[in-house]
Amino acid sequence: MSDTLAFYTHPQSRGRITRWMLEETGLRYDVVMLEYGSSMKSAQYLALNPMGKVPALLQGKTVITENAAICLHLADLAPWKGLLPPVGSAERGECYRWVLFAAGPLEAFITDRRHGALAPPMEAGYGTAEDLLHTLETAVAGKRYLVGDGFTVADLYMASFLSYYIRVGELEAKPALLEYCAPHLQRPAALRAGALDDALLQIAGAA
Numbered sequence: 001m002s003d004t005l006a007f008y009t010h011p012q013s014r015g016r017i018t019r020w021m022l023e024e025t026g027l028r029y030d031v032v033m034l035e036y037g038s039s040m041k042s043a044q045y046l047a048l049n050p051m052g053k054v055p056a057l058l059q060g061k062t063v064i065t066e067n068a069a070i071c072l073h074l075a076d077l078a079p080w081k082g083l084l085p086p087v088g089s090a091e092r093g094e095c096y097r098w099v100l101f102a103a104g105p106l107e108a109f110i111t112d113r114r115h116g117a118l119a120p121p122m123e124a125g126y127g128t129a130e131d132l133l134h135t136l137e138t139a140v141a142g143k144r145y146l147v148g149d150g151f152t153v154a155d156l157y158m159a160s161f162l163s164y165y166i167r168v169g170e171l172e173a174k175p176a177l178l179e180y181c182a183p184h185l186q187r188p189a190a191l192r193a194g195a196l197d198d199a200l201l202q203i204a205g206a207a
Contacts (some may be wrong), residue, residue, distance in 0.1 A: 003060035005029035010036065011201040014067045015055035017160040019197055021071045025078035033200055066144035068103035075153045081144060083153045094147045098154040102161045105132060110170050140180035157182035
């Protein structure tokens with residue numbers, strides 16, 4: 001890959017998921033840290049991402065936003081890492097399923113529930129709370145990997161998501177969820193990414 005990758009982030013954001021993915025790929029990238037309420041809403045950054053949110057990935061002259069899209073794209077940029085099953089395989093479709101399940105209905109449900117306004121089940125992508133949480137627990141219970149017999153972007157995305165929302169009290173710390181997340185969070189790339197973002201947070205705090 002010849003295009004330079006620029007990673008726009010803040011260490012207290014969903015960008016931590018993208019950072020972990022970048023570290024898993026081993027691809028070279030530059031980091032651009034943005035601040036909430038200032039550089040994140042600057043004209044320069046809004047020209048890249050009109051949403052004024054992070055993360056964003058600039059590959060050459062192309063901007064990619066939305067965390068799930070970035071992570072899936074990064075998996076494609078490093079096919080030798082096996083973070084996505086082969087194109088056209090059923091397992092690849094299953095990876096898409098769980099990444100987008102976490103990024104879509106699961107996150108929307110948690111956000112809506114936190115603010116006390118769940119949508120009617122027939123209208124909401126997440127349906128009922130019972131069905132959604134049953135689907136989640138069934139997906140991970142007793143499993144090391146969500147898809148196949150190896151670590152994929154689906155595991156990275158789900159473990160990142162679950163561990164954060166358990167930590168902040170938005171998801172119950174059920175044994176099935178904790179047991180699924182634990183080995184993934186100890187991967188060298190996950191630890192490296194966490195250390196890099198923690199260091200970036202110290203810099204942000206000192207600025």
